[in-house]
Amino acid sequence: MPLPALFADWFAARGWRLRRHQAEMLEAAGRGDHALLVAATGAGKTLAGFLPSLVDLAAHPSDRLHTLYVSPLKALAADVERNLGAPIAEMTLPISVESRSGDTSSDRKARQRSRPPNILLTTPESLSLLLSYPDSFAMFAGLKTVVIDEIHAFATGKRGDLLNLALARLQRIAPDLRRVGLSATIADPDAYRRWLAPGGDADRVALVEGEPGAEPDIAILLPEGSVPWAGHSGRYAVHQVMAEIAKNRTTIIFCNTRGLAELIFQELWKVNDLSLPIAIHHGSLDREARQRAEAAMAEGRLRALVATSSLDLGLDWGDVDCVIQMGAPKGSSRLLQRIGRANHRLDEPSKALIVPGNRFEYLEARAALDAVEAGERDADRFRPGALDVLAQHVMALACAAPFREAELLAEIRTAAPYRWIDAAIFARLLGFVRDGGYALKSYDRFRRLAPDGQGGWRISHPRLAAQHRLNAGIIVEAPMADVRFRNGRRLGKVEEYFASTLTPGDTFAFAGISLEVEAIRDTDLIVRATTRPARIPSYMGARMALTTRLADRVRHFLAEPESWARFPEDVRFWLEMQALRSVLPRAEELLVETFPHEGHHYLLCYPFEGWNAHQSLGMLISKRMERAGLQPLGFVASDYALALWSLRPVTKPEALFDAAILEEEFVEWVEGSHLLKRAFREVAVIGGLIERQHPGKRKSGKQVTFSTDLIFDVLRKYEPDHLLLEAAWADARERLTDVARLGDLLDRAAGTMVHRSLDRISPLAVPVLVLIGRENVAAADIDDALLGELADDLARTAMGEVRGPLARSPAKA
Known part of the structure; x- marks a missing residue:
């Protein structure tokens, strides 16, 4: 597929050249090959993905759907729609482009099914819904290409499962369909080629690698004083961050959580003496607020935007001069992705600053910079496709048309994550979709499929199709409450559990505004603006885990004093004093320290396996300590360490870290905690067992929890091998506890534990x-000065008097 003169002239008019990877994508399309493009941000990756479609449609105008573009974010689809408009308009191409997501109006959605555009931009969830309509066969019959942007963002999770199942159905409808994947940050391209290929055959997917771009310009922003002992926000640096904003045309400040984004926005606004235009963007804000911020960025009207992962991916704002990461990045790939929002030009370096929240985060930030410089990316772990997602997909297809069991199984097995499904497993899954399974089949509400009279299955009542479309989806958020002004204007949503802590007169910060609660009506918070101090909403979303490769690099830092010359003086002194007072473990060792402090006995270990694994390990070890009569009082976890305290001392920690803990205490703990019920609640919603919405009404979080807990108890008693209990266990083990890293940690502890019994911290x-x-203060907005005093007191106890070459002021340290 050569580049036509019209396109070559357009490239020349813009001062561009056709890059090698763009030409190779055209060649792959000419051969009819599936393709995976791995190219740096700013390399024209999205254009490379669309170029074959634009060339083909220019040569062969059509009134049918030609190309489907799937992205992980609605904002990204909207941005791509805006950017595709330029070449189409400037070359006057006869090509129509539209987006489809949960934000699209119902009349436009209906029109798109009967008269689709040439290029449709959507998300995995919206694509799944399209496939649930009978007219999906006609809509997709002429489909030529599916472009999956930022493929790394969802391929390894449940959204990727849903998308791959949708690809299997699309390939059945349009057998000559080409699949195209795009990404800037993939460590193992062959794994993604297998995921992308029909039937998981990587050889069917051409790998196209982009031209290398300029190395990013990344620095760590150090405080004017010392690097803090604790904290994760980087709020100490707001004056320095504000100075960076003033120096640049446009800056994006990334935060790892929505709560932190609200906090940093408030802190920046307090020191915004020049009244520079600054906005905030995260997934809980109302759609119109997000779109206003995106439009203002695209038009160059903002000097800074505080954002979360809602803007991590692919948005092409060329005037962004600098990206600032508040707190540690948690992975080199995520850092690169965020850095790519700056500059967006391949031949010029992107500028970025990292603001570490504490001393461990400084080490992590330095590890991330080294990983980026070495070209190291974070490895992704693919796992078998989830059963709850498969159940939802089967119901979607049943809504579109009756199906035969053997034919559908054969189709499903062409989806790479579901190659493992055999006839017996599929029969069990079909039984669940049909009537809920053995323990629930006597209830009419769970009967969703019926024989079609021709050896196949159909939905048992037409209303079930509407119910499925109303409730389908993979993202199960915590129950939310709407935040509204008295006039009805909606600002967004906070989680129900946070709303339940509020009463009229309370204040909280949201959407960059201080708000006072006027009234609480069902799931609505009625608010008004206020100038009173406000607390920051907390969210229950999953925490970003420190990646394995960054953890390895931090462990090596501790073991290699020759690398400390690059560190700030206070960080070096901290590590030197650790070597003097206790020990610094080698990279493969697990350090465990025990010491008395303020009337209690403490056990500290430093696995660097991430908060999820440490939190799980803390619960398991607490149980072992109880059985050993050590009278544990509590524990706290960070990404780097785990601390437990008790009334009696631990003298032999080896017994607490025995790997058998995963077979003994783990099962007992999961079954006896909220963990399994929470996982079941999510798989029950995804699998269609519990409906969140009815026409005109949405269940509250308490109602959903009550329904799922009731069914959970029934299944545990009467059908313990139920399909959804199996799916809940898989979630509890893999996602909620990060059990794979926990197992690695215990394996390492068995042979490499270094125990130091100390007389003080x-x-x-x-x-x-x-x-x-x-945590003991139990205040959401604990005063920074109080926290600093606590850290100084602990540091003086830990450092003590030092004589000789290491002598230095403890306060400075």
């Missing part, structure tokens, strides 16, 4: 014990 333990002090 160690320097390395100071950041963790500050966390304990913060």
